[in-house]
Each structure stands twice: as structure tokens, then as C-alpha cells.
Amino acid sequence: MSLARTWSVGLVGLAGGVVEVEVDLSSGLPGMAIVGLADTAIRESRDRVRAAVINSGMDWPNRKITIGLSPATLPKHGSGYDLALAVGVLAASEQLPAGTAEKFLFLGELGLDGRLRAIRGVLPAVMAAVKSGHQQVVVASDNGPEAQLVGDADVWVGASLAEVVAFLRGDQEGQRPVTVAPPPEIEVPDLVDVVGQAAGRLALEIAAAGGHHLLLTGPPGAGKTMLAERLPGILPPLTDEQALEVTAVHSLSGNLPRGSPLIRRPPFESPHHSATMPALVGGGSPMARPGAISRAHRGVLFLDEAPEFGRGLLDSLRQPLENGVVSLHRAAGVSTFPCRCQLILAANPCPCAPATGDADCGCSSVARRRYADRLSGPLLDRVDLQVSLPAVSRRALLDGEAQREGSAQVAARVVQARTASAARLSAWGRQLNGDVPGTVLRDGLRLPRTALASAEMAMDRGLLSVRGFDRVLRVAWTLADLAGLSSPRGAEVDAAVGLRLRRIG
């Protein structure tokens, strides 16, 4: 037989499609041509695949080799097709038993010496394979545990092309992935370490309970970063479905631990303010990669010294945060990544970042205003909670030991509040107060006028926009859920208005 076929997967963003690999050997000038919208990396794989086959002790057919990748409309990138191409060539040249190659789907890059290397994005690729009815998947040993996360997949692994071929020939028993026991729960920073900062702790708890975005202002050393790092520790652990979603994104970033890749904790991403747009929201070419906002999916995106990021970069986050997805348009297609994350912005009160946090630092009020203005605009309008933190006094450092609560206690209240909001909001298909549309707040969840007095007054004075009013209502509902109330009273609305109006500068 001089025609063989096998399977692999093409990914665009997190979406994958099964690719049929057909190999035809014919008489004609020896050489190898790949047809079907392949990028340069795939065309370069010709030489890799040839070297790998020869160095694995097999024969390279001295004929004209034509490889078709279909559907031709699906863009195909990278080196992950190497293994499928090699197996296809070996099958077409009758070095494998007839019919074996097409029973499996192959994902992996080959080294010149025939070693089988791990690739990025194996998890979403195997998900796509199983969805299309290809359960029998062969990957590199290092990718095995990740591929195994897809429940219905039947995963085989190999460390080299020679091992895979021995398995396909039936000379050697197939190998299964070796999953390492997950490491003891990675230390998540605990709230018990935070001294003082009652307002900051409360804001963090409200943010966790309602899924609200949060702005923390205060002098350096006030504990903004400490607090932000502790948000994942008071969020509920990811559900099985969420864990797979998050792990799939990190699989594309190529930063999963090898032996036990499943991410169970809400992630925490803190890009530096010198980050580029592609680093923050995703990008790159030809295959777009997820940015920090997507790596923070189901977790926390922390922007320290937020005004330093600049307006353009901050505003670019608004649409993705609102939609929960980032869409990146490339010549090769539109890549879509999820980005349902909670944003925490931290800012110093003025550009000189005074250690004491008082007003005597020498910055003029104009300079302070200009600094604060860098944060204003559509993004800040999405931030329900805006809290300024005082500098930590020596007194608090000495006295604070006795009554500090740890993350576990706070997390228990967060779960309770989230259960209450999920029950109430299920009618609108929502779970968190931070996600409730304004129309629902003002209609289905309308509060009595008496409870709204302070918010309406702030609106009349022009201190609160219509959107700001909605945000106040969302926080008021979270305060009610935390307090175990069936709906917010005047006190919760007052508190929510207070949290909203405390701006920097």
C-alpha cells in the first residue's frame, strides 16, 4: 500500500479540530511536499521527521511523498504534527501493519534523534479529539498526565518514535501515562499574616463573596500586595469543570507542572506595569497565546501600581472583563480565550509614593489629580470596590496579634454568601452579584425607595453615575448575603455608597 492516513489536531485558541493526515507515495522525483494550509514550522518539520525516522533505525522511502492535511480551511501551526507525519510515512511505506495508523490520533514533536517531545496545548487538543470521536490518542510521555485529564480519552505514551512504532507493530506493550501524586497543597498565603487593615480585609471579603473588582489605594507598605495575594485563598476551590478550563489555558501557555498538571486553585497573575498589550490581553503570531488576563481565568488579575500601566493598556482590559472572553484576530484565524477573572488594582496616593501616606510629600494637588486621573475612565467604572488603606502603625503591629482571622474562616463566610446569591440569581442564569446586569438590579431585584435613600442622594449630587448606582446595588446585595439577610437594608446601601465614593487623590 502506498497510501495511508492518520490523525492529529489543529488548535486555534482553545478550539480544536481533528486534522486528517494523508500520506501518498508515488514514483517521481524523491522529496516531500505538504499541502493544506500548513505554516512554516510544519514545512520545516519535513527535515525533522526524516532525520527522526532514519535515526530511529527505520527506512525513509526514496520516493515522492505527498502529505495532505485536511480540512484545508483549518489553519495548522507548529511542530505538534511531527509524530503524525512520521507515522503516516511509515504506514504508507508498509513499515507498520496495515490499518494501525488510522486507529490512533498522534500529538507530539520529534527531535532529530527520534525523541518524542512534549508540546503546548495537549489538553485542549485531546478534548477536541475526544469530542470528534477519537479516543485513542498517542502523546509524548511528558504530556501523558495532561492528556489523561480528559476523562474519555484512551491515552498511550512514548518517549521516542521507536517506542511508538514498537507499540503500533505489537512488538512492545503500550505504555500508559505516569501520573505523579499531586504535591502537598501549595502554600497559599494566609490572611492571618495581615496586620491591621480592617477596611482592606473587609473589602477583600466582599470582593470574594460577590466577585467584585477592587481598587486598593494607599502608601507603599500599607499591605496592598499582601491583601491581593490572599484573595485566591478565600475564593472557593475550582470545580472539576473550572479546573479543566483553567488548566487548558495554562496548557497553551506551556507552564503546567509535568507530573500532576491539574490546576485546582484559582490562579493569581500579577503582570508588571511594563507589560505589553500581547502579554496582558494575549497575542503573538501566527498562533495567538493567552495573556495574563486569560491565565487569571477563574482567578485573580492583580495590577500593582496600576496608574503606571497607562490608560491605553488599562482600557484594553475593559471589554474582555465585561465579556469574559478575549478574541484575537490573526491572519490564521480568530483565537478565543476565556478571561473571567477578578481584577485587583493597587495604586499609590501620588506619583512619588510617600512611605508615610500623608499629604506633606511635596506633590502638588495638580500632580496628585493627574496621577489619579490615569486610572479614571471606563475601566474604573467597572470597579465596585474602591478602598484606601492607611499606613500600618507601629501600634497595630504590636497589638494586632490577638484577633487576626485566618483565610479559612473568611473563606467559609464567602462560600455561605455565594450560596445565597447563587440561589437568588439562578432565575437569571447568574451566580455572583458582580455579574448581575443593571436591568435585573433595577427591575427584578428592585429595592424599596427607603433603602435606596443614600444612593439616590449621591446620584442627585452628581457623585454617582447611573452605572455607579448599579455597582452600589451589587455591593449592597453582597453585604446582605454576607450578613445573612434576605435583601439589603438602608445600612447595606449606605455602606456600599461609602465604599464606592472613596477615590484616590
Ligand SMILES: [Zn+2]
Ligand atoms: Zn507625593
